[in-house]
Amino acid sequence: MGLFKRGSSAPANTDNISPNSSSPERQLDKVDAIHQETTEHESKWQISKAGTGDAAMALFTSPTELHEPIDPLEEKKLVRKIDLMILPYLAVCYAFFYIDKTTLSYAAIFGLREDLNLKGTEYSWLSSIFYFGFLAWALPTNLLLQRLPVGKYLGSQIFLWGFFLMLQAVAKNFATLAALRALAGAAEACSDPAFMLVTAMWYTRRQQPIRMGLWYTANGLGIALGGLLGFGIGNIKGSLPSWKYEFLIIGALCCIWGIVMFIFLPDSPVTAKGLSTREKRIAVERLRGDQTGVENKRFKAYQVWEAVGDYKLYVFFLLGVVCNVPNGGISNFGTLIIQGFGFSTLVTTLMQVPYGVIIALSILLCVYLNDHVSRKGAQTRCYFVLAFLCPNIAGAFGLRFLAPDNQAGRLVCYYLTGPYNAAFCLILSLTTANTAGHTKKVITNAVLFLGYCTGNIIGPFFYKTSQAPGYELGIWSMIVSHLIEFVLVLTLRFLLKWENARRDRVQSLQEGGLEGRDLDSTAFGDLTDRENGNFRYIY
Numbered sequence: 001m002g003l004f005k006r007g008s009s010a011p012a013n014t015d016n017i018s019p020n021s022s023s024p025e026r027q028l029d030k031v032d033a034i035h036q037e038t039t040e041h042e043s044k045w046q047i048s049k050a051g052t053g054d055a056a057m058a059l060f061t062s063p064t065e066l067h068e069p070i071d072p073l074e075e076k077k078l079v080r081k082i083d084l085m086i087l088p089y090l091a092v093c094y095a096f097f098y099i100d101k102t103t104l105s106y107a108a109i110f111g112l113r114e115d116l117n118l119k120g121t122e123y124s125w126l127s128s129i130f131y132f133g134f135l136a137w138a139l140p141t142n143l144l145l146q147r148l149p150v151g152k153y154l155g156s157q158i159f160l161w162g163f164f165l166m167l168q169a170v171a172k173n174f175a176t177l178a179a180l181r182a183l184a185g186a187a188e189a190c191s192d193p194a195f196m197l198v199t200a201m202w203y204t205r206r207q208q209p210i211r212m213g214l215w216y217t218a219n220g221l222g223i224a225l226g227g228l229l230g231f232g233i234g235n236i237k238g239s240l241p242s243w244k245y246e247f248l249i250i251g252a253l254c255c256i257w258g259i260v261m262f263i264f265l266p267d268s269p270v271t272a273k274g275l276s277t278r279e280k281r282i283a284v285e286r287l288r289g290d291q292t293g294v295e296n297k298r299f300k301a302y303q304v305w306e307a308v309g310d311y312k313l314y315v316f317f318l319l320g321v322v323c324n325v326p327n328g329g330i331s332n333f334g335t336l337i338i339q340g341f342g343f344s345t346l347v348t349t350l351m352q353v354p355y356g357v358i359i360a361l362s363i364l365l366c367v368y369l370n371d372h373v374s375r376k377g378a379q380t381r382c383y384f385v386l387a388f389l390c391p392n393i394a395g396a397f398g399l400r401f402l403a404p405d406n407q408a409g410r411l412v413c414y415y416l417t418g419p420y421n422a423a424f425c426l427i428l429s430l431t432t433a434n435t436a437g438h439t440k441k442v443i444t445n446a447v448l449f450l451g452y453c454t455g456n457i458i459g460p461f462f463y464k465t466s467q468a469p470g471y472e473l474g475i476w477s478m479i480v481s482h483l484i485e486f487v488l489v490l491t492l493r494f495l496l497k498w499e500n501a502r503r504d505r506v507q508s509l510q511e512g513g514l515e516g517r518d519l520d521s522t523a524f525g526d527l528t529d530r531e532n533g534n535f536r537y538i539y
């Protein structure tokens with residue numbers, strides 16, 4: 001017996017629709033034609049106001065094919081295969097992103113500021129200008145992510161990012177370096193949104209935090225590896241200053257990885273060459289209960305307006321800001337803070353290694369604890385965000401109030417500021433889990449990362465040169481940002497829980513009640529979370 005039921009009167013077989021032979025748009029056109037010929041007794045797809053459904057519909061003739069359960073062993077084997085197809089590429093790429101975040105910081109202690117004669121706030125501007133490029137290109141790049149094959153577009157942008165990073169080695173003044181950093185920021189703007197889209201395409205909402213945690217863990221590994229690379233590069237005795245080797249070596253590695261991703265990263269479960277037709281159907285059917293679909297390549301203006309009128313958009317923007325004011329400061333001034341504890345230049349690079357390890361371990365601990373609890377049906381994702389903010393708040397207070405000569409205590413407090421990365425990882429998962437409709441999802445991701453850019457732009461300017469190495473104002477910016485984040489997360493949890501309860505009340509009064517909901521018909525209609533009454537939020 002096949003895995004999926006086929007409607008007895010379906011006029012055509014979707015095996016004839018090869019996901020590898022045509023674009024998702026053409027596949028959907030074929031499927032739409034088939035659906036128009038189905039008989040009245042079959043379950044019908046419910047699709048968005050714009051009249052087009054999800055790309056996943058190309059794999060099925062009608063919702064009746066979604067009824068039969070998946071063999072758990074077969075699904076488990078497929079998930080392991082998907083993990084190997086997706087996660088290594090995202091993790092290595094993310095490690096490079098955070099190596100780059102600290103590259104400027106290492107270049108600073110290797111003589112960049114002296115060689116380029118940087119004065120006043122120019123170094124802070126170099127930290128922030130990267131995110132101006134990111135900010136300017138954030139919305140266009142997200143719209144291109146909807147229109148273009150995700151894997152190919154992401155790989156090309158990673159290559160360009162590495163190319164602009166290498167060019168920074170030839171900069172001879174502040175203006176040239178600032179322009180190159182802005183271009184590098186624009187190239188990186190697709191990274192996190194693309195990773196979120198890829199994760200949402202391939203994994204269920206319950207599985208997403210774990211997978212996001214696995215590639216986001218490379219954040220910490222990137223910081224640790226960046227420290228080791230910085231130490232090695234600092235010991236190169238060549239004809240160029242050490243800071244130039246920093247840009248050249250890391251930029252070249254990024255270019256190579258961009259080519260690898262362009263060739264090997266699949267664009268979606270519907271078109272993945274590494275999966276059989278049966279495996280594609282299983283990969284897609286797993287997402288049915290989430291009601292979020294896979295993707296849709298057609299831009300839908302009404303979903304933009306719905307996103308603009310949705311309070312979640314503004315909450316996620318504000319979370320993007322307050323989560324990354326601390327990141328913008330620590331990622332660029334972390335080495336300078338440690339050096340202020342009295343360590344030498346090369347020892348300072350090594351002291352970042354434990355910090356990166358702590359970040360990686362905190363992310364893994366956070367997502368695995370959340371997964372363990374969620375298996376029992378509990379809604380605790382927001383609570384884990386709050387729990388992993390607490391060490392950061394404590395560490396920031398310690399940096400502010402411990403005596404300057406208490407080097408060991410201040411170093412421990414610095415390390416305690418790392419787990420905020422685990423909290424932000426879960427916030428990313430809240431965004432993907434609670435937004436449906438592909439255009440709305442793209443816009444929401446873009447706005448979240450507009451907030452991300454804003455926070456990273458603002459952050460470095462709280463670290464006044466005149467306050468080095470204590471940076472009192474910078475430390476206060478961390479404390480205040482985390483406290484605001486605490487309040488926003490609690491507010492979001494309350495609102496999402498209230499909306500779920502409201503939908504339960506409404507549907508319980510309808511014919512069939514909650515148990516009679518037709519989840520199949522709405523699963524792949526590219527409906528937004530507001531359009532789809534079957535959608536439930538995760539908090």
